[in-house]
Amino acid sequence: MFEIKEDNDLLTNRKMILVAVLVVFIAMFLAAFFGGFSSILANGRTICLDCIGIL
Amino acid sequence: MPKRRLLQFACAIAANPWVFYLKTRKIYQGHAKGLCFPGLNCYACPFALLSCPIGSIQHSFSLFHRGLDFFQKAFYSLIYTGGVVILIGMITGRLVCGWVCPIGLIQDILHKIPAPKIRLPEKMKVLKYLTLTFLVFILPLLTGVHWFSRLCPAGSLQGAVPLLIFKPASGMPRLGPFFWFKISILALVVIWMILTSRPFCRTLCPLGAIYGLFNGISLYRLEVSREKCTGCGKCVTVCPVEINVKDNANSPECVRCLECKKACDSGAIKSGFNPTFSKEYRKSKRYSS
Numbered sequence: 001m002f003e004i005k006e007d008n009d010l011l012t013n014r015k016m017i018l019v020a021v022l023v024v025f026i027a028m029f030l031a032a033f034f035g036g037f038s039s040i041l042a043n044g045r046t047i048c049l050d051c052i053g054i055l
Numbered sequence: 056m057p058k059r060r061l062l063q064f065a066c067a068i069a070a071n072p073w074v075f076y077l078k079t080r081k082i083y084q085g086h087a088k089g090l091c092f093p094g095l096n097c098y099a100c101p102f103a104l105l106s107c108p109i110g111s112i113q114h115s116f117s118l119f120h121r122g123l124d125f126f127q128k129a130f131y132s133l134i135y136t137g138g139v140v141i142l143i144g145m146i147t148g149r150l151v152c153g154w155v156c157p158i159g160l161i162q163d164i165l166h167k168i169p170a171p172k173i174r175l176p177e178k179m180k181v182l183k184y185l186t187l188t189f190l191v192f193i194l195p196l197l198t199g200v201h202w203f204s205r206l207c208p209a210g211s212l213q214g215a216v217p218l219l220i221f222k223p224a225s226g227m228p229r230l231g232p233f234f235w236f237k238i239s240i241l242a243l244v245v246i247w248m249i250l251t252s253r254p255f256c257r258t259l260c261p262l263g264a265i266y267g268l269f270n271g272i273s274l275y276r277l278e279v280s281r282e283k284c285t286g287c288g289k290c291v292t293v294c295p296v297e298i299n300v301k302d303n304a305n306s307p308e309c310v311r312c313l314e315c316k317k318a319c320d321s322g323a324i325k326s327g328f329n330p331t332f333s334k335e336y337r338k339s340k341r342y343s344s
Contacts, residue, residue, distance in 0.1 A: 017272055021145050028138025032089075036135025039128050041089030043114040044098050044106035047082060050201040051099035051110065051210030052218055053234035 059153070059312060063160035066094065070157060071102035071213075080224035091139045094156030095262050097207070099214025101221055107209075109262050111136040113191055113201040120199035140262070144269035148276070148305070152256055152263050153312035158209050162255060163295070165248040173250045174297060179258045180308060187261035203261060205233075211241040252295045256310055267307030275328050277304040277311065283323035290315035290324060300324065 070092050073083040082101055092105040115136055118129030143151060152159050166172075190203035204210055215237065218227065247254045256263045270276075279301050290300040293314045298306045300315045304324070316324040 013272070014274065017145060017274055021142060021274070024138050024142050024145065028135055028142060031131045031134035031138060034131045035128050036131035036133075037089045039118070039132035040091070040106055040111045040114065040136060041086065043111065044088030045082070045084050047218070047223065048097070048099040048110060048201070048204060048210070048214065049228070050204040051097050051207065052215040053205070053211065053237035054228045054230070 060160075060163075062154050063157070063163070066155045067096075067157040067160055070094070070096040070105060071100055073102045073104055076101040077221060080222065082223070091136060093139075093143050093151045095158045095209050095260060096156075097204075097210045097213040099210055099218070101214075101217050101223065103213070108136060108140050109191060109207075110201060110204050112140070113195040113203060116192060116195040117199045117201060119196055140265050141269075144266045144273065146274050147266075148270040148273035148311060149263060149266040149307075149309060150273075150275055150311040151266060152260075152310035156262075157213070158255060158260070159253070159310065161212070162248045162253050165245065166252050166295075168249045170249050172252070175251050175254060175257055182258045183260055183264040186259055187264045191261045206237070206240060208237075208241040208244040208255070211237045252297065253310065257296055257308060263310070267309075270305045270307050270309055270311075273305075275311070275326070277309070277313075277316070277324060277326045279304050280323045280325070283321045285321050285323075287320070289318040289320070293318040 076082060080101075083104055087104050088098065088106055090105050091108040091111055092103075093108070095109060096103060096105065096107055098106045098110055112133070115129055115133035118125045118132060121129075186203065190206065194200065194202040215234065244255060244259075277300075284301055286301070291298075294300055294309075295312060295314065296308045296310055298308050300309075301323075303309075304315075311326070313326055316326055
């Protein structure tokens with residue numbers, strides 16, 4: 001799925017990965033701000049009946 | 056006690072510190088529940104502080120099922136939870152599996168119980184990707200139900216069993232046949248954990264499946280020096296996920312427990328984030344990763 005270039009390109013790849021990390025972090029932060037966090041919070045505050053086997 | 060074991064215990068306790076449950080019989084309701092624990096830790100556990108990433112991802116997909124009114128909420132929660140998991144994967148790969156996840160700790164401990172040990176067939180490793188695709192993504196999207204959570208043995212162990220012992224203030228719902236089916240799955244998986252090393256990580260865990268996809272590109276990586284490697288095979292012998300470390304140190308299966316590095320007498324295996332380490336190692340011929 002992902003290909004790491006050999007030897008001399010490893011550092012270039014690392015820079016690309018760092019940029020990708022930054023992009024993902026910003027996307028995650030914005031999504032959390034616009035309602036993602038509150039949605040997960042609401043879900044986490046209830047006892048998960050699926051998890052404990054109650055249908 | 057080895058450093059890794061100490062950290063595993065510390066993370067298991069840190070993920071489940073809500074001892075106030077014993078007095079109030081109510082689960083933690085604070086804002087930390089909006090954060091995802093990096094490993095698989097069921098938030099049905101009465102002591103859980105954080106949310107399970109896989110439970111949260113299923114929740115995001117199930118919101119899409121509810122219709123257009125929920126689309127925006129579903130979209131943002133998916134980007135948020137998916138972003139957390141992808142971020143951890145890109146930085147550490149499966150390091151969480153080896154050092155943080157409580158289910159990894161339980162497997163490591165159970166496998167030490169004296170019993171016949173059975174190797175895992177290679178083809179079974181693909182099961183976790185099927186679990187991820189169908190039980191975490193597709194079925195919650197199509198049905199609105201958290202299908203992986205319904206079957207997850209971690210939920211039975213961390214959620215159902217403690218809640219049976221320490222009943223919540225709201226009362227325990229009547230347990231039906233499905234509950235006993237889940238307990239049966241848990242029992243089978245526990246036996247399997249005794250017989251095989253890390254079977255849940257290797258065949259069932261959808262979170263490990265996601266993290267493993269990033270092992271080849273994560274900022275944290277392992278590298279093997281061909282010049283220093285003597286071919287003794289100790290790394291392969293100690294590996295809990297039975298991979299050929301010297302040929303494929305950054306395999307998607309590797310949980311980065313670093314037992315291979317500990318076992319290597321010639322110092323041929325290194326791990327870390329430091330790019331200069333890669334420069335030094337690029338000078339020597341190495342096995343492809």
